[in-house]
Amino acid sequence: xxxxxALLLMLTALLLSGCAGVPVERYADNRPALVLEDYFAGQxxxxxxxxxxxxxxxxxxxxxxxxxxxxxxxxxxESFQYADGETDRRVWRxxxxxxxxxxxxxxxxxxTATGVRHGNALNWRYTLALETGDGTWQLDFNxxxxxxxxxxxxxxxxxxxxGFRVGEVTLFFKKxx
Numbered sequence: 001x002x003x004x005x006a007l008l009l010m011l012t013a014l015l016l017s018g019c020a021g022v023p024v025e026r027y028a029d030n031r032p033a034l035v036l037e038d039y040f041a042g043q044x045x046x047x048x049x050x051x052x053x054x055x056x057x058x059x060x061x062x063x064x065x066x067x068x069x070x071x072x073x074x075x076x077x078e079s080f081q082y083a084d085g086e087t088d089r090r091v092w093r094x095x096x097x098x099x100x101x102x103x104x105x106x107x108x109x110x111x112t113a114t115g116v117r118h119g120n121a122l123n124w125r126y127t128l129a130l131e132t133g134d135g136t137w138q139l140d141f142n143x144x145x146x147x148x149x150x151x152x153x154x155x156x157x158x159x160x161x162x163g164f165r166v167g168e169v170t171l172f173f174k175k176x177x
Contacts, residue, residue, distance in 0.1 A: 027121035027146075034120050034147040036094060036102065037074050039175070040067035046155075048171035058167070059083065065173075072096075110138060120147040137161060141169075151175035 046063040060083040067076050076092040094104035094115075102115035104126075113126030124143040129136050143157040153173035159166050 021142075024116045024118045024121050024123045027119040030119035030121065032120060032147055032149065034117055034122055034145065034153070036115075036117070036122070037069060037096065039147065039151075039153065040065065040074060040076055041069070042067060043176035044173055045176060046171045046173040048155075048169060050159075050167055050169050052167045053165055063171070121145065139166065143169075 044065040044067060046065065048061050048063065049057050050059040050061075052058050062081045064079045064081075065076055067074065069075070072095070074092070074094040074096070076090075076094065078090045078092070080086075080088040080090070082088075090106050090108060092104050092106045092113075094102055094113075096102055100117050102117065102122075102124075104113040104115070104124075106113075108129050110127040110129050113124060115122050115124040117123075122143075122145040124141075124145065126141050126143075128139045128141055130139055138161070140160045141157045142160070143155055145153055145155045147153050151174060155169070155171040155173065157169040157171075159169060
């Protein structure tokens with residue numbers, strides 16, 4: 001095998017291992033434990049930003065969330081207020097499948113969102129139908145949520161289209177007293 005072939009194989013292996021990511025099970029012993037039904041019961045507020053692929057902050061927003069259980073389903077009624085004055089609303093319906101797995105749906109989500117939780121972390125994946133001036137874009141979200149002390153929850157989401165990174169969403173949630 002020549003040097004160029006060996007180098008290409010090494011680079012390919014590095015790229016593929018980078019795509020695998022950290023398994024959520026790695027956080028199994030981290031506390032406080034994140035249990036969606038407990039954390040999102042009642043009122044929660046989040047503040048967030050969307051950064052484009054180059055890292056520039058494109059949007060800032062606040063989300064007021066009313067969470068409640070209805071027949072074993074977690075309902076999250078989210079009201080978005082963007083810095084430019086635009087508003088939006090999303091209502092999630094999330095079912096707990098077992099000790100670690102969740103699935104959810106919302107009006108602008110294509111198909112079903114899936115989540116796996118261990119310890120203080122949740123990995124939540126879904127495809128969002130985003131209305132733009134150019135039509136509807138299907139964007140894939142790979143969310144990672146981490147519960148910290150004092151009711152603070154951090155959410156980082158990589159946003160991709162056709163497998164290419166188009167941006168990142170960062171949110172900080174705080175439970176209301």
